[in-house]
Amino acid sequence: MSSTKVTASAPGKVTLFGEHAVVYGEPALVASIGKRVYVTTELRDDDHVRIVASDLQVPGLTVTFTGEELIVETDYGRTISAVAYLKTAIDVVSKYLGVFKGANIVVRSEMPVGAGLGTSAAVAVATILSYSTALGYALKKEEVARLGWEVEKLVQGAASPMDTSITTYGGVIKVKLLSGNDYEVKALPRVSDLPIVIGYVEREARTKDLIAKVKSLKDRYPEIVDRIIRTIGLITEMAEAALIGSDLITLGELMNVNQGLLDSLGISNRRLSELIYAARSAGALGSKITGAGGGGCIIALAPGNQDAVEVAIRLAGGHAIKTSLGGPGAMVHGW
Amino acid sequence: MSSTKVTASAPGKVTLFGEHAVVYGEPALVASIGKRVYVTTELRDDDHVRIVASDLQVPGLTVTFTGEELIVETDYGRTISAVAYLKTAIDVVSKYLGVFKGANIVVRSEMPVGAGLGTSAAVAVATILSYSTALGYALKKEEVARLGWEVEKLVQGAASPMDTSITTYGGVIKVKLLSGNDYEVKALPRVSDLPIVIGYVEREARTKDLIAKVKSLKDRYPEIVDRIIRTIGLITEMAEAALIGSDLITLGELMNVNQGLLDSLGISNRRLSELIYAARSAGALGSKITGAGGGGCIIALAPGNQDAVEVAIRLAGGHAIKTSLGGPGAMVHGW
Numbered sequence: 001m002s003s004t005k006v007t008a009s010a011p012g013k014v015t016l017f018g019e020h021a022v023v024y025g026e027p028a029l030v031a032s033i034g035k036r037v038y039v040t041t042e043l044r045d046d047d048h049v050r051i052v053a054s055d056l057q058v059p060g061l062t063v064t065f066t067g068e069e070l071i072v073e074t075d076y077g078r079t080i081s082a083v084a085y086l087k088t089a090i091d092v093v094s095k096y097l098g099v100f101k102g103a104n105i106v107v108r109s110e111m112p113v114g115a116g117l118g119t120s121a122a123v124a125v126a127t128i129l130s131y132s133t134a135l136g137y138a139l140k141k142e143e144v145a146r147l148g149w150e151v152e153k154l155v156q157g158a159a160s161p162m163d164t165s166i167t168t169y170g171g172v173i174k175v176k177l178l179s180g181n182d183y184e185v186k187a188l189p190r191v192s193d194l195p196i197v198i199g200y201v202e203r204e205a206r207t208k209d210l211i212a213k214v215k216s217l218k219d220r221y222p223e224i225v226d227r228i229i230r231t232i233g234l235i236t237e238m239a240e241a242a243l244i245g246s247d248l249i250t251l252g253e254l255m256n257v258n259q260g261l262l263d264s265l266g267i268s269n270r271r272l273s274e275l276i277y278a279a280r281s282a283g284a285l286g287s288k289i290t291g292a293g294g295g296g297c298i299i300a301l302a303p304g305n306q307d308a309v310e311v312a313i314r315l316a317g318g319h320a321i322k323t324s325l326g327g328p329g330a331m332v333h334g335w
Numbered sequence: 336m337s338s339t340k341v342t343a344s345a346p347g348k349v350t351l352f353g354e355h356a357v358v359y360g361e362p363a364l365v366a367s368i369g370k371r372v373y374v375t376t377e378l379r380d381d382d383h384v385r386i387v388a389s390d391l392q393v394p395g396l397t398v399t400f401t402g403e404e405l406i407v408e409t410d411y412g413r414t415i416s417a418v419a420y421l422k423t424a425i426d427v428v429s430k431y432l433g434v435f436k437g438a439n440i441v442v443r444s445e446m447p448v449g450a451g452l453g454t455s456a457a458v459a460v461a462t463i464l465s466y467s468t469a470l471g472y473a474l475k476k477e478e479v480a481r482l483g484w485e486v487e488k489l490v491q492g493a494a495s496p497m498d499t500s501i502t503t504y505g506g507v508i509k510v511k512l513l514s515g516n517d518y519e520v521k522a523l524p525r526v527s528d529l530p531i532v533i534g535y536v537e538r539e540a541r542t543k544d545l546i547a548k549v550k551s552l553k554d555r556y557p558e559i560v561d562r563i564i565r566t567i568g569l570i571t572e573m574a575e576a577a578l579i580g581s582d583l584i585t586l587g588e589l590m591n592v593n594q595g596l597l598d599s600l601g602i603s604n605r606r607l608s609e610l611i612y613a614a615r616s617a618g619a620l621g622s623k624i625t626g627a628g629g630g631g632c633i634i635a636l637a638p639g640n641q642d643a644v645e646v647a648i649r650l651a652g653g654h655a656i657k658t659s660l661g662g663p664g665a666m667v668h669g670w
Contacts, residue, residue, distance in 0.1 A: 278605065
């Protein structure tokens with residue numbers, strides 16, 4: 001038989017407002033971006049799963065596994081990490097549907113892996129959608145999002161549903177941690193295509209350690225840090241209104257204020273700060289760290305001057321990704 | 336007769352905590368530094384006043400005036416500004432004492448003029464002390480401080496008594512704006528010699544404009560900016576306790592948090608940010624903007640690693656001044 005070949009894709013994400021504060025019950029705004037992860041599944045006649053991660057920001061990698069055995073032909077830490085999401089996604093889908101078939105799977109990413117752009121959630125969700133579709137099933141978005149979250153929890157031990165929600169549905173969501181590790185996720189009205197530039201530098205610290213750093217500061221100076229966190233929450237609420245009203249000037253100003261507060265929590269560093277100021281000098285309406293900080297990404301709101309901001313970020317020593325906010329969620333491409 | 340020659344000096348200052356927030360009623364901590372302005376007065380037999388500003392960070396300058404006529408032999412904006420304080424100080428003292436005599440006056444500064452280190456107040460106070468002593472009067476500190484404030488108000492139109500207080504008394508003071516433009520000034524217990532490094536870059540904005548910028552942000556986002564300002568006030572209160580208790584670790588951490596909040600108010604820029612992060616990388620316990628921002632100075636708390644921090648600031652493109660906090664106030668040297 002000529003085998004079925006299904007490509008699905010899912011977008012990356014940025015946190016627009018509220019990172020770190022979200023850990024303490026404040027709302028956060030998270031948006032999909034125009035850069036995506038593509039996963040193509042071609043079913044095999046045997047029970048082998050062959051994964052080709054041809055473009056996960058490493059020169060090329062082939063992984064083969066049968067049952068529990070995982071053979072990695074080239075060893076690059078981050079890609080392996082992405083592969084873990086992919087393999088777990090296949091396991092989770094097989095278990096959920098009660099069907100397992102071998103497959104050749106090709107992953108391609110338009111984003112750097114491990115930069116905080118939600119690539120792991122995008123890999124998980126695109127794999128779930130691609131593999132389940134290849135198996136002949138049409139999962140609902142709710143199912144895809146839930147299974148994706150399960151994958152993240154299995155690989156990481158714990159995870160918020162934030163990344164898997166946004167990569168499944170796209171657009172902009174408002175997330176709030178409720179008591180007992182539950183999250184409230186609310187979709188915002190679709191925003192028109194907002195041009196942004198993402199700046200990226202190598203991370204110097206891990207998300208876990210940065211969250212612990214903020215917690216330690218909060219433990220030592222509760223009165224001060226609580227106020228800063230609450231202020232970030234207020235900024236996020238105002239930013240939601242500005243986003244819905246397409247008030248980009250306000251949105252940019254609020255990004256800048258939020259950035260100072262993130263800096264006050266000790267999670268910025270010299271290189272991120274250089275990118276942020278370079279973007280503003282080049283005319284960005286606002287710029288801030290996106291995600292945990294400590295290296296990783298910054299986001300600059302750059303309507304009408306994306307090219308200038310891109311150049312400025314490069315000159316300041318960062319990688320620059322021109323894209324837009326709020327693009328479509330996970331989707332199946334022709335098969 | 337062999338003329339009397341009197342040298343008086345007065346220290347520069349840094350704002351440790353609370354700049355900008357002080358405008359809105361929060362406390363600020365201001366400290367004298369080890370760098371000083373020296374003013375030498377030699378009375379003349381005629382009514383000419385000849386000012387030689389030999390070291391106000393310009394190659395040399397001679398100014399002569401008689402009554403209302405001011406002759407400037409070299410025109411450098413900032414020095415002229417310093418000379419205005421000097422000339423007004425002589426006028427104010429003459430009026431206060433009811434005596435005027437011509438004099439040759441030599442000014443020498445160990446600090447850059449116009450960097451926000453309070454050189455104008457130091458020039459005013461050192462001139463008052465030098466000229467009045469040369470005239471044979473022994474003014475009290477209270478009188479010197481009050482006359483110095485008067486000079487600042489006459490030259491600038493409006494002034495807080497902060498700079499003239501700290502340069503007169505030395506040490507560390509806590510300043511709070513009361514209703515009706517009154518200030519509460521409280522001296523803190525003497526601190527032991529705290530090594531700092533001041534980093535200096537050319538200013539890109541004027542104090543007046545930076546204060547207006549914060550006010551505009553506050554008008555547009557009152558709920559957010561009020562919280563940030565109040566949080567700076569709390570930090571200042573905690574810093575006062577840390578300073579009195581010689582808890583330098585806490586002091587440094589609070590400087591870093593305060594810095595983020597200043598950044599959130601929009602008064603930092605890329606160059607200041609580079610200096611701040613460079614100082615921290617070199618081991619400073621804390622670093623922040625001191626004064627209005629927009630270029631100007633940063634201060635780094637650097638016990639045990641002043642040299643490393645000095646080099647780091649220079650490599651980051653700033654001028655570096657190694658000095659200490661809380662040195663003596665205005666004084667008359669041998670005559």
